Amino acid sequence: MEIKDIKKQLVKMLGKDKVLTDELDLMYYSYDSSFLTKLEPGKPAAVVLPTSTEEVQKVVRFAYENDIAIVPRGAGTGETGGCIAFKGGIVLDLSTWDEIVEIDAKNMQVIVRPGVIHARLNEALAKYNLFFPPDPGSSQMCTVGGMVANNASGLRAVKYGATEQYILGLEVVLPDGNVMVTGGMNARVIKNVSGLNLTKLMVGSEGVLGIITQIRLRCWPKPKARGIAMAVYDNLDDAPETVLEVYQAGILPSGIEILDGSAIMAVNQFKPQINLPDAEAILLFEVDGNPPGVDYDGKVIAEIAGKRARSVEWATDPKRMAELWEGRSITATAAARVRADGSRIFAGEDISIPLSKIADVLRAIRALGDKYGIKVVNYGHIGDGNVHTAPVINPENPEEVEKVLQLVHDIHLLAIEMQGSTTGEHGVGAVRRQYAELEHGLAVEYMRAVKLAFDPKGIMNPEKLF
Amino acid sequence: MEFKELPPVKEQIMKCVRCGKCRSVCPVFAEIRNETAAPRGHVFMVQMLRDGIVEPDEAVAERLTSCLLCENCSVNCPSGIDIHELNAAARSYIYEKNPSLAKELVFDSLWTRPGLLRTSTKFLWGAQKTGLQSLARAIGLTKILPGDLPRAERMLTDVPVRSGRSMISEVNRARGERKYRVGYFLGCATDMFYPSVARATVDILTWHGCEVIVPKDIKCCGQPHIANGKMETARSLAAHNVKIFNAYDLDYIVTDCASCSAALSHKNMEFLLGGLNIEDQAKTFSEKVLDLTLFLTEVLDIEVPNPEMARKVKVTWHDPCHLANAQGVKQAPRELLKRIPGVEFIEMANANSCCGGSGTYCLTHHDLSMKILDKKMDRAMETGANKLVTCCPSCMMQLKFGARRHHWNAEVVHIVDLLSPFYKVLPKKAASQ
Ligand SMILES: Cc1cc2nc3c(=O)[nH]c(=O)nc-3n(C[C@H](O)[C@H](O)[C@H](O)COP(=O)(O)OP(=O)(O)OC[C@H]3O[C@@H](n4cnc5c(N)ncnc54)[C@H](O)[C@@H]3O)c2cc1C
Numbered sequence: 001m002e003i004k005d006i007k008k009q010l011v012k013m014l015g016k017d018k019v020l021t022d023e024l025d026l027m028y029y030s031y032d033s034s035f036l037t038k039l040e041p042g043k044p045a046a047v048v049l050p051t052s053t054e055e056v057q058k059v060v061r062f063a064y065e066n067d068i069a070i071v072p073r074g075a076g077t078g079e080t081g082g083c084i085a086f087k088g089g090i091v092l093d094l095s096t097w098d099e100i101v102e103i104d105a106k107n108m109q110v111i112v113r114p115g116v117i118h119a120r121l122n123e124a125l126a127k128y129n130l131f132f133p134p135d136p137g138s139s140q141m142c143t144v145g146g147m148v149a150n151n152a153s154g155l156r157a158v159k160y161g162a163t164e165q166y167i168l169g170l171e172v173v174l175p176d177g178n179v180m181v182t183g184g185m186n187a188r189v190i191k192n193v194s195g196l197n198l199t200k201l202m203v204g205s206e207g208v209l210g211i212i213t214q215i216r217l218r219c220w221p222k223p224k225a226r227g228i229a230m231a232v233y234d235n236l237d238d239a240p241e242t243v244l245e246v247y248q249a250g251i252l253p254s255g256i257e258i259l260d261g262s263a264i265m266a267v268n269q270f271k272p273q274i275n276l277p278d279a280e281a282i283l284l285f286e287v288d289g290n291p292p293g294v295d296y297d298g299k300v301i302a303e304i305a306g307k308r309a310r311s312v313e314w315a316t317d318p319k320r321m322a323e324l325w326e327g328r329s330i331t332a333t334a335a336a337r338v339r340a341d342g343s344r345i346f347a348g349e350d351i352s353i354p355l356s357k358i359a360d361v362l363r364a365i366r367a368l369g370d371k372y373g374i375k376v377v378n379y380g381h382i383g384d385g386n387v388h389t390a391p392v393i394n395p396e397n398p399e400e401v402e403k404v405l406q407l408v409h410d411i412h413l414l415a416i417e418m419q420g421s422t423t424g425e426h427g428v429g430a431v432r433r434q435y436a437e438l439e440h441g442l443a444v445e446y447m448r449a450v451k452l453a454f455d456p457k458g459i460m461n462p463e464k465l466f
Numbered sequence: 467m468e469f470k471e472l473p474p475v476k477e478q479i480m481k482c483v484r485c486g487k488c489r490s491v492c493p494v495f496a497e498i499r500n501e502t503a504a505p506r507g508h509v510f511m512v513q514m515l516r517d518g519i520v521e522p523d524e525a526v527a528e529r530l531t532s533c534l535l536c537e538n539c540s541v542n543c544p545s546g547i548d549i550h551e552l553n554a555a556a557r558s559y560i561y562e563k564n565p566s567l568a569k570e571l572v573f574d575s576l577w578t579r580p581g582l583l584r585t586s587t588k589f590l591w592g593a594q595k596t597g598l599q600s601l602a603r604a605i606g607l608t609k610i611l612p613g614d615l616p617r618a619e620r621m622l623t624d625v626p627v628r629s630g631r632s633m634i635s636e637v638n639r640a641r642g643e644r645k646y647r648v649g650y651f652l653g654c655a656t657d658m659f660y661p662s663v664a665r666a667t668v669d670i671l672t673w674h675g676c677e678v679i680v681p682k683d684i685k686c687c688g689q690p691h692i693a694n695g696k697m698e699t700a701r702s703l704a705a706h707n708v709k710i711f712n713a714y715d716l717d718y719i720v721t722d723c724a725s726c727s728a729a730l731s732h733k734n735m736e737f738l739l740g741g742l743n744i745e746d747q748a749k750t751f752s753e754k755v756l757d758l759t760l761f762l763t764e765v766l767d768i769e770v771p772n773p774e775m776a777r778k779v780k781v782t783w784h785d786p787c788h789l790a791n792a793q794g795v796k797q798a799p800r801e802l803l804k805r806i807p808g809v810e811f812i813e814m815a816n817a818n819s820c821c822g823g824s825g826t827y828c829l830t831h832h833d834l835s836m837k838i839l840d841k842k843m844d845r846a847m848e849t850g851a852n853k854l855v856t857c858c859p860s861c862m863m864q865l866k867f868g869a870r871r872h873h874w875n876a877e878v879v880h881i882v883d884l885l886s887p888f889y890k891v892l893p894k895k896a897a898s899q
């Protein structure tokens with residue numbers, strides 16, 4: 001089918017307000033946050049903005065009948081090119097479908113449509129003293145649908161885990177246009193082991209199996225108290241030791257984050273009022289729970305950290321805590337500030353490594369940066385071994401681009417070699433699928449078989465994940 | 467300077483990580499909801515322009531001008547990109563290449579000549595009684611207002627008969643001992659639409675010991691020109707104002723209009739005049755510029771006189787984008803409100819979100835502007851205040867319209883209007899001792 005006919009049909013189906021067909025408008029859908037899409041943008045043939053299951057079904061059926069690729073998209077904050085139609089096709093921008101269908105406070109559940117922004121959901125839940133614990137740095141902008149598709153986690157995964165732990169059931173439009181309901185989507189239970197766990201299969205499937213149109217999420221009671229301990233290190237190598245010792249002391253913080261010296265500088269430049277200390281690294285330990293427990297945990301952490309750290313700041317003042325947490329959240333982008341004529345890039349940014357090897361890996365990444373002559377900022381969720389590496393380059397300088405691509409490749413290989421993974425939370429998308437065989441071996445064949453069972457025509461977000 | 471060589475275009479585009487943080491703070495994106503209206507989308511499109519992948523044409527201009535230039539994205543961009551400056555630079559580039567698209571008559575001829583502008587405002591005053599259509603055509607408003615003129619007419623505020631200029635002298639002596647010699651930048655909109663604000667500003671300043679100079683030939687600060695892609699005109703206006711103020715030996719240059727203080731600020735002067743031979747003079751000028759709220763609280767550290775004039779009033783504050791975002795001034799107006807006897811201050815949610823007025827935006831993008839305004843009014847009304855206070859004439863016009871639209875009986879006033887009654891009492895005796 002010719003592109004102009006595709007556009008015409010879509011407009012006929014959804015009306016012109018919900019379809020973008022102008023070539024100029026389509027260009028805006030050629031990127032997400034990945035570095036890959038800066039190098040290789042992918043313009044779709046059309047973009048639709050559906051706001052009902054029926055509308056999604058109509059579009060998917062049409063695509064199925066005409067062998068047109070379909071690419072679901074949330075807010076486009078993914079770092080893997082996952083929501084990009086690299087070879088054309090129809091992008092479904094689900095971000096405008098942002099209804100919170102029901103908050104079932106008594107059963108501690110909420111039903112949402114895919115476009116709800118994470119932070120808005122938690123604002124709504126707070127009125128019921130509930131929260132959806134995964135806390136990505138992109139909370140203000142990413143959609144819950146995107147989080148489910150990527151199995152996102154974030155700053156509080158240490159204690160609360162990833163999105164998958166909170167999904168009770170899903171409504172999914174399959175590649176042939178049929179609607180599948182999984183797990184407890186239509187029930188109101190918390191425990192449910194009935195049937196093959198298709199919910200878990202869909203979570204983290206990155207849009208290659210179907211389009212998530214409704215989500216039943218489990219919520220948790222909001223903790224009564226919080227506190228943040230900031231430990232300041234003159235020697236970065238000392239930080240991972242503290243993390244291990246805190247666990248050994250029987251303390252499970254809600255989050256443990258690290259910022260290296262450059263990350264600290266970047267945050268201070270963007271928000272001087274946060275005023276992080278000048279150091280080789282800082283660790284932020286967040287603890288939550290009941291007030292006495294929080295105080296106790298804070299004291300123990302301060303004691304342990306004090307053995308190696310230059311100083312420890314214990315904050316319970318909401319304003320200071322918000323500043324410190326914000327400081328960490330903005331590091332991802334603020335990292336660009338360490339070089340006047342440079343930008344951080346999202347590539348090789350998400351390796352996950354064993355806790356016991358963090359210090360070795362951080363050292364090795366620094367050495368790789370030196371080898372290629374590229375400034376590398378390190379920060380991330382050290383409490384679960386998820387290190388975010390931010391190479392800072394001039395992305396418009398071809399030599400630097402070539403070098404950084406080699407650096408990123410080496411970082412991914414390093415992770416695998418260290419018994420880690422190329423991605424802890426951001427996912428695979430288009431940028432890491434080359435490592436699938438290396439990471440999963442035979443299992444990749446079974447992944448392909450699953451994909452084929454769901455999507456025999458291969459129209460659903462093609463050439464992603466594996 | 468070549469478009470590609472402009473500092474923001476040359477240095478900042480590549481800093482965009484496309485993280486999307488700016489999507490979450492953009493009032494226009496919150497309404498349009500697709501990537502074409504996202505601030506990062508604007509950065510992307512400016513890059514496409516720079517790289518010659520798209521043409522500098524009307525279609526691109528249309529996308530870029532959906533932006534209010536409220537700067538909320540820029541202050542929230544962790545990468546430090548002045549997204550609104552990129553956008554303004556691109557508009558200017560497009561208009562330069564397509565003179566027919568530019569809003570020539572109004573912005574080039576009218577706004578640069580205060581006399582003419584004042585005359586047409588008077589004309590406007592008369593025309594409001596009879597309908598705007600013919601007048602708008604006559605002064606070229608039809609070129610910038612697509613279609614629906616009756617709607618635009620509803621937006622316009624009543625135009626007073628006398629201008630601010632006609633009520634104040636060039637030199638206004640300090641009451642009592644002179645502390646500072648202050649230049650007052652009388653903005654066009656204050657002059658034409660809110661002359662009593664201009665009068666009150668001068669009264670307050672003189673009361674507190676300032677000799678106030680209002681140079682005769684002040685021209686527009688250039689803010690409307692920047693927004694409408696008339697960068698060259700904005701530059702020549704800035705250069706003119708720099709020269710006429712620098713001709714006096716002033717300690718400070720103060721304005722009661724947030725848009726003017728932003729346009730005259732060091733950052734904007736650098737954007738407009740950086741690299742030109744007037745750069746140093748512009749620096750001397752802009753280093754003296756302060757918004758009135760800052761000047762009253764931080765430099766003069768005023769105590770409001772005649773507290774017996776106090777009347778109990780519940781107020782809430784709207785942060786003009788040009789004050790809170792462009793200049794980072796948030797505390798000063800709140801501090802000033804606290805110092806006004808009788809005032810009970812109630813903070814509204816998201817006080818710094820744009821009102822959707824943005825100069826001519828409320829006319830050129832009426833429907834969008836109204837949606838943004840409605841959100842603002844909801845939050846203002848939630849406070850239960852009986853006065854909505856701000857310090858930007860463009861915001862005032864929009865908010866007044868909002869209050870009418872929502873049948874809210876609170877009054878929309880300039881912060882100076884709240885202060886003014888305290889200065890209308892007896893001449894200050896103590897100061898002359
Ligand atoms: C500054 C920054 C900080 C970040 N911090 C974190 C972090 O701490 N933790 C973390 O896990 N991630 C983080 N991310 C990554 C990203 O925000 C998450 O992966 C997020 O879940 C993506 O959501 P999105 O709505 O932007 O999805 P998109 O980027 O639009 O899409 C992501 C993937 O999901 C698919 N998809 C989207 N919606 C649907 C749907 N309804 N049905 C099926 N498939 C769908 C897309 O096809 C694509 O493959 C960060 C990103 C940025 C830019």
Ligand code: SF4
Nearest residue numbers: 483484485486488543
């Ligand atoms: S916040 Fe800044 S870096 Fe992030 S997408 Fe917007 S412009 Fe780009």
Ligand code: SF4
Nearest residue numbers: 492533534536537539
């Ligand atoms: S300046 Fe304001 S309206 Fe324009 S893109 Fe930025 S946030 Fe949006």
